[in-house]
Amino acid sequence: MRFVLVIYHGTTPLPGTPEAGRVSEADKKAVYADYVALNEMENWTGAPPLGLPKDATTVTVTDGAAVRTEGPWLGLRHAVGGFAVVEAEDLDAAIAIAARVPQARMGGAVEVRPSVKYY
Template identity: 45%
Template sequence: MLLINHGDMPWDQLTEDEQKEVAADYEAVSRTPGVTPGEWLEEPALATTVRVEGGRTLTTDGPFVEMKESLGGYLFYEADDLDAAIALAARIPAARLGGAVEVRPLK
């Protein structure tokens, strides 16, 4: 699984041409054989964090922790090996725009 973490560069700071390039890059990654695209997530401020303590369900608006990088989306990739997954992760625009892509094996 590739977890796409957005950095602190907001989309609206990119020029229109840069936005088109980023969108085309994400589309190309999605069409890569072995990739099952996931879904984009809303911003962390819209999250609700759920915990159960002493049998009571507790909710908190927003993410639990402040972090520079927030999960923005994900995809699944049936890779031959870790090197192939890393190569694909390097093609994801968030990795070059101040974010990161976490490659995590599934059980």
């Protein structure tokens, strides 16, 4: 089965912020090693990292016209940091992979959704 992992920052320090500077070198190396290991998995397809939420632009359509709003759709606490697609035997296997994503243990969360074809 195919699952999409939506990776939320939560309280995980965002790169380029003063809080990120307080993350120990050991923790930074562990996060890097975790992502290297995930990206080496044959059943993991990671998306390119997203830019910071403060740099996001949200677009909605009102009366047929695009309306541009600076910032993320969700608040910064719920900022999406990235996505991945995994092939897993079942939901439990997908959850086991999601638990390896660093944000899941660093104040963020990983949402696991089955990928479905609607048409």
